[in-house]
Amino acid sequence: MIIENKYRSRACGEVSESDIGKVIRVAGWVENIRDHGGIRFVDLRDQYGIVQVVIPEDSMLDGVRKETVVTIEGEVTRRDPETVNPKISTGTVELRAASLSILGKVMENLPFEINASTDTKEEVRLKYRFLDLRNKKVKDNIILRSKVISFLRSEMERLGFTEIQTPILTASSPEGARDYLVPSRKHPGKFYALPQAPQQFKQLLMVSGFDRYFQIAPCFRDEDSRADRSPGEFYQLDFEMAFATQEEVFAVAEEVLSNTFAKFSDKKVDKAPFMRISYDDAMLQFGSDKPDLRNPLRIIDLSDLFVESDFKPFRGQTVRAIPVPDCAHQPRSFFEQMLGFAESIGMKGLGYVKVNEDMTYAGPIDKFLSDEQRAEIARRGNLKPDYVLYFIADAKDTAPKLAGQIRNELGRRLNLIDTDSFRMCFVVDFPMYELDEETGEIGFTHNPFSMPEGGLEALNTKDPLTIYAQQYDIVCNGVELSSGAVRNHDVDTLIRAFEIAGYPKEVMISKFPALYNAFHYGAPPHAGMAPGVDRMVMLLTGEENIREVIAFPMNSNAQDLLMGAPNEVTEQQLREVHIKLRSQQ
Numbered sequence: 415m416i417i418e419n420k421y422r423s424r425a426c427g428e429v430s431e432s433d434i435g436k437v438i439r440v441a442g443w444v445e446n447i448r449d450h451g452g453i454r455f456v457d458l459r460d461q462y463g464i465v466q467v468v469i470p471e472d473s474m475l476d477g478v479r480k481e482t483v484v485t486i487e488g489e490v491t492r493r494d495p496e497t498v499n500p501k502i503s504t505g506t507v508e509l510r511a512a513s514l515s516i517l518g519k520v521m522e523n524l525p526f527e528i529n530a531s532t533d534t535k536e537e538v539r540l541k542y543r544f545l546d547l548r549n550k551k552v553k554d555n556i557i558l559r560s561k562v563i564s565f566l567r568s569e570m571e572r573l574g575f576t577e578i579q580t581p582i583l584t585a586s587s588p589e590g591a592r593d594y595l596v597p598s599r600k601h602p603g604k605f606y607a608l609p610q611a612p613q614q615f616k617q618l619l620m621v622s623g624f625d626r627y628f629q630i631a632p633c634f635r636d637e638d639s640r641a642d643r644s645p646g647e648f649y650q651l652d653f654e655m656a657f658a659t660q661e662e663v664f665a666v667a668e669e670v671l672s673n674t675f676a677k678f679s680d681k682k683v684d685k686a687p688f689m690r691i692s693y694d695d696a697m698l699q700f701g702s703d704k705p706d707l708r709n710p711l712r713i714i715d716l717s718d719l720f721v722e723s724d725f726k727p728f729r730g731q732t733v734r735a736i737p738v739p740d741c742a743h744q745p746r747s748f749f750e751q752m753l754g755f756a757e758s759i760g761m762k763g764l765g766y767v768k769v770n771e772d773m774t775y776a777g778p779i780d781k782f783l784s785d786e787q788r789a790e791i792a793r794r795g796n797l798k799p800d801y802v803l804y805f806i807a808d809a810k811d812t813a814p815k816l817a818g819q820i821r822n823e824l825g826r827r828l829n830l831i832d833t834d835s836f837r838m839c840f841v842v843d844f845p846m847y848e849l850d851e852e853t854g855e856i857g858f859t860h861n862p863f864s865m866p867e868g869g870l871e872a873l874n875t876k877d878p879l880t881i882y883a884q885q886y887d888i889v890c891n892g893v894e895l896s897s898g899a900v901r902n903h904d905v906d907t908l909i910r911a912f913e914i915a916g917y918p919k920e921v922m923i924s925k926f927p928a929l930y931n932a933f934h935y936g937a938p939p940h941a942g943m944a945p946g947v948d949r950m951v952m953l954l955t956g957e958e959n960i961r962e963v964i965a966f967p968m969n970s971n972a973q974d975l976l977m978g979a980p981n982e983v984t985e986q987q988l989r990e991v992h993i994k995l996r997s998q999q
Contacts, residue, residue, distance in 0.1 A: 480517065543976045625943075658939070678954050706831070
């Protein structure tokens, strides 16, 4: 049975020349009211587009303001040739209104013009997010997000993965970030936690005999905001594979991600196999474990050449250098601006030499170099005339990061970055452990459930800081899309791995009882990863802030300005969950 909609028989953006002569109904928001010499026009907008409506009588618009919701009935006619609007799909037709009814009044002044909402202060946009989402650009981002998720789901199903939802209320566990805690009403003094990721549950699904699992998973972490990280919650394409090696996980990720980026963008997209870069090489050549391959500049190590240098700022330091072609002819202001940038990131200076036509060097550092050093530097940097070689010298842990920032800035200032491509790579061979900067204690570098290279023997015989983990990241254009790992599925290896990180067996068992028990009953080797949906859509839309691709994001201070969260609750609510607030001193 066909049910006629009393509000509309066409969407605004679907009115076409085939409707000319027909009487139809449309409904939507009044985007604009225009008066052209006694004839008034309304631009009516819905999700699907805009249609122009001719208003024959002024009285029809009584009580109608911008953003009023109306339904209009009338005949579709062809526009006069001089009024055709090629910018919209309905630009050759218009609706001559016979009746107009108000469905939703506008009772207050708008806090901003809808078409200019993206130029409005973010705090105002988020408070009135329901208005901000009416902006076509913002709405299109959310619609694209929906299409991307639908495509990801179809790709995973095509590859034989089973979609399974895992719990939102679970147990708190030490997984690297702060938990969001939920007090229990029925169990005084105990708390649930929102999952930082479905990590343990997806591993338990592998133990349960499911072969290929996935879900579009919500994750909750009480972390500070960044441009590419939303505080509170985010979504990821979480998947896990039984009886799988690292390369088999890579094959799935390469196919799904390259297909997704190719479908939703006209830019060049890397095809399989993606480049593999070890963590050590990434930190050396790019100064970051999130290398942006669109920038052709690479960093070289010159530390060994300056162990006993006469140049005190370099002596005994970690010395990195960046060879930059076709740069020596840049104006003096370029070098001054690069020095200013270096100082803004905490460097005391930024040394460099220019390469002359005869391959001699020009610059204050040259006088501290021997002929042997000059020759070796030229060889390592593959230097040619008109090159500039920038030097970065600092402590072992600091120099690579500073060099990475200088590399990125040079790429931007010299327009070296290929903005018409999506360049992807796997960063592999992460250190299993690292020293905590504050306590000096050994802790996990990344995922604590990763299988160490060399297994239990490596844990028992090697310096923990030299052990690599079978874990990996996918990076796209300098943005981390995903982390993943071959999982540690052996009980003895798991216990030892956590002992080294400061969690005795008893603590590990108390924190991860389900995994510990499950691994006693036949756990298959398994591996997986979880590319971030929000970051994928951010890259596809070209947005620089992740909040632009989330329907109802928190602000950078982890506040939901629309709903007023976090907010206070009543004393009765606190009593029900056995919570008493401490006074703030």
